[in-house]
Amino acid sequence: MSAAAVEQPQHTLSAQGPAPAQVVIGAGLGFIISSCMQTFTKLEVADRIAKGTTKVADLASQTNFPEDALYRILRALEMAGIVCETAARAFALTDAGSLLRTDAQGSMRDIIQYMTDPLHYKVYGSFTDSLQRGKTPFEDVFGEPVFKWFFRPENREEAEIFHKGMVSFSSTCAPAFLQSYDFTQFQHIMDLGGGLGGIVRAILKACPKLKGTVADLPEVVEQANHAIAADGLNSRCCTVACDFFKAVPSGADAYFMKHILHDWNDQDATCILKNIRAVIPSHGKLILGEAVVPTHGTPHPAKLIDIEMMTFLQGKERTEPEWRALLSGAGFKLNRVIYTKSPLDLIEAVPT
Numbered sequence: 001m002s003a004a005a006v007e008q009p010q011h012t013l014s015a016q017g018p019a020p021a022q023v024v025i026g027a028g029l030g031f032i033i034s035s036c037m038q039t040f041t042k043l044e045v046a047d048r049i050a051k052g053t054t055k056v057a058d059l060a061s062q063t064n065f066p067e068d069a070l071y072r073i074l075r076a077l078e079m080a081g082i083v084c085e086t087a088a089r090a091f092a093l094t095d096a097g098s099l100l101r102t103d104a105q106g107s108m109r110d111i112i113q114y115m116t117d118p119l120h121y122k123v124y125g126s127f128t129d130s131l132q133r134g135k136t137p138f139e140d141v142f143g144e145p146v147f148k149w150f151f152r153p154e155n156r157e158e159a160e161i162f163h164k165g166m167v168s169f170s171s172t173c174a175p176a177f178l179q180s181y182d183f184t185q186f187q188h189i190m191d192l193g194g195g196l197g198g199i200v201r202a203i204l205k206a207c208p209k210l211k212g213t214v215a216d217l218p219e220v221v222e223q224a225n226h227a228i229a230a231d232g233l234n235s236r237c238c239t240v241a242c243d244f245f246k247a248v249p250s251g252a253d254a255y256f257m258k259h260i261l262h263d264w265n266d267q268d269a270t271c272i273l274k275n276i277r278a279v280i281p282s283h284g285k286l287i288l289g290e291a292v293v294p295t296h297g298t299p300h301p302a303k304l305i306d307i308e309m310m311t312f313l314q315g316k317e318r319t320e321p322e323w324r325a326l327l328s329g330a331g332f333k334l335n336r337v338i339y340t341k342s343p344l345d346l347i348e349a350v351p352t
Helices: 003-016 020-028 030-042 055-064 067-079 107-115 118-124 127-134 137-142 146-150 153-180 198-206 218-230 266-277 300-314 319-329
Strands: 083-087 090-093 188-192 210-218 237-241 254-258 285-290 332-338 345-350
Touching: 003 083, 003 090, 020 030, 020 067, 030 067, 030 107, 030 210, 055 090, 067 083, 083 210, 107 153, 118 254, 118 300, 137 146, 137 300, 153 198, 188 198, 198 218, 198 237, 198 254, 210 218, 210 266, 266 319, 285 319, 319 332
Parallel strands: 188 210, 188 254, 210 237, 254 285
Antiparallel strands: 083 090, 285 345, 332 345
């Protein structure tokens, strides 16, 4: 067999996609893309090139960042689909990159700031060792659960990054939820673990006859009151302090949770659901904004967020059969899954 005959299949494989070694290297260096995204969002580069192609020299001058380093960062982010080099050392935003503008509808800048915060590097540095010893990496590194750690005064800056990230994430989901689901069928919606109430405020704006309540920990709902007032929703929206592991407020015909149950293992999630089941009316509905993990090898962000849950908490992302079983064990029937144009889907359940 000639050398040419041996080399030909390798050339064909390369034309079809990355060589196996390139795939391995790309996967191993994923943290570098995260670091580049951190710089990109911190310097608000997307805002500076939002109007079209911009030279790296101009971006470097505006951000007081070394030009060559910035060029190399942008070149790496082109591989991730964030920017496109449209001329020599000049870049434009892709559609995905436009979501990182601070003024973009559904801006994802703040959630990426949280995802790439140096806090993550500290925790993931203990990833293998902690998991091998049966520990949650965050607790293993910092000595206490993540939510308790966030509420310490000395960690206020990190908590602010986290809360901004969650608000940002909600803003990407709310329009898709409203497009996919009819919330006008309800009279009163209870947003459990709603934080600043971003989702319920968006729903109330779109449904003028609907009333809402944001239920969360006392230190959280205090801030939610300001957001509700700023939106002029005081007449239709209120807050109530609660610990949903102990009890859930009654009075709503719709109970809503966005990305809450994925924080918890099955036992804790069942506890929350049973507390909702104790107060939800027979005609009421439970709506969960959660990712439904696809089976087989289908790519989905939930498969990565699942690792985040395992690392920072004791939670997990779930497949449809797992959601069905979880709900059934707490007195609910999974009615349907509504797939949306956001990172999260809507799971509708009814009491049995």
